[in-house]
Amino acid sequence: MFVLAELKSTVKVHPSLFSKGLSDVAKFELNKKLANKVLHKIGLMISFREVVSFQDSSILPVDGSSHTDVIFRYIVFRPEIGSLLTGKIKSCARDGIYVTLGFFDDIFIPKDELQHPSRFEEAEQAWVWEYPVEGDEKHDLFMDVGETVKFRIIDEEFVESEPSGPPDNETSSSSTNPSTDHNSRPPYKIIGAINESGLGIESWWTQNEVVDDDDEDDDG
Amino acid sequence: MEILNPKYQVLSNLEVLMALREIKDQKLSQGARNLATITYETIQYLENTPCKDQSEINLLKFITEVKQFNKLTKSEVLSMVNEPPSLPLHIQLIVEDLEERLTESQVDELIQLSKKYLIPSTHDSRHE
Incomplete structure (x- = not known):
């Protein structure tokens, strides 16, 4: 789920900081610049890890600051497509389920990727897996907000942030208009699926298996 | 910013948790608010996963x-x-x-x- 990315950036050090070590300043500046931000096609930047190397520093005649190219490694949240993640249900909507990890919450499980058959319960605003029992009977398994859900990552989407440009003539005074919402697409979004045995709410699978488990334990 | 290798190495959740705890133990100076936020939230998440043990x-x-x-x-x-x-x-x-x-x-x-x-x-x- 986490990787180390190797990056190169120029770090500017103001003369007032010359007394501090270059590594400390670089670490501080790179965390200030990158922590908790999404880099396009890289992932969510968590924290500076280590310096690989410094290149020669140069001083420009403007303010006396030194500029140094630094090669460094950064801890990044970028789970692999196909891997499993566990999160909590943030909200349910007719089009699917939104999941959060706390530090990252642009995760969406589309309704077509839920256990089959599932239905959306309008009154409860929750998705329900209609688990077939004997005959025509079915057992309703609710997916409520706050429940822990295990899912597989099936896709990711990066959206490059673009300068917003001049406002449209008509919407210029409507910055609070909710219709502008769809412009703020998250820069990094994960698409998940729970349509396999073992995925979804954890208790769906543990309860059924407990009996088998106990039998085996008795043998050993 | 130049990307040299987007996936230099994969990290286990435990490695990340240990690294972040180290950061949290250092006093973060002002101007490091984003780092403090993401560190705190990621630790919160990881401490609820099996890597905590x-x-x-x-x-x-x-x-x-x-x-x-x-x-x-x-x-x-x-x-x-x-x-x-x-x-x-x-x-x-x-x-x-x-x-x-x-x-x-x-x-x-x-x-x-x-x-x-x-x-x-x-x-x-x-x-x-």
Whole structure:
């Protein structure tokens, strides 16, 4: 789920900081610049890890600051497509389920990727897996907000942030208009699926298996 | 910003948790608010996952013992470390074409190793 990315950036050090070590300043500046931000096609930047190397520093005649190219490694949240993640249900909507990890919450499980058959319960605003029992009977398994859900990552989407440009003539005074919402697409979004045995709410699978488990334990 | 290698190395959840705890223990100066936020929130998340009970030694033991199967890919082993299997169903989610690659007893053995080293809270190892 986490990787180390190797990056190169120029770090500017103001003369007032010359007394501090270059590594400390670089670490501080790179965390200030990158922590908790999404880099396009890289992932969510968590924290500076280590310096690989410094290149020669140069001083420009403007303010006396030194500029140094630094090669460094950064801890990044970028789970692999196909891997499993566990999160909590943030909200349910007719089009699917939104999941959060706390530090990252642009995760969406589309309704077509839920256990089959599932239905959306309008009154409860929750998705329900209609688990077939004997005959025509079915057992309703609710997916409520706050429940822990295990899912597989099936896709990711990066959206490059673009300068917003001049406002449209008509919407210029409507910055609070909710219709502008769809412009703020998250820069990094994960698409998940729970349509396999073992995925979804954890208790769906543990309860059924407990009996088998106990039998085996008795043998050993 | 120049990207040299987007995936220089994969990290286990435990490695990230240890690194972040180190950051949290240092006094963060002002201007590091984003770092403080993401560090705090990521630690919160990780402390609710199995890695909170894991140790480097146990991870190494798991990885070494799992090598005997000689059939699991690195990314499958990492998935097990991060999402430790306690049921055959979990292994099936992680290992593709499971039935062709591992026998039933190997699956059971994997679950035992996982319980012993990765989710010690489920494994009573006091007698060892």
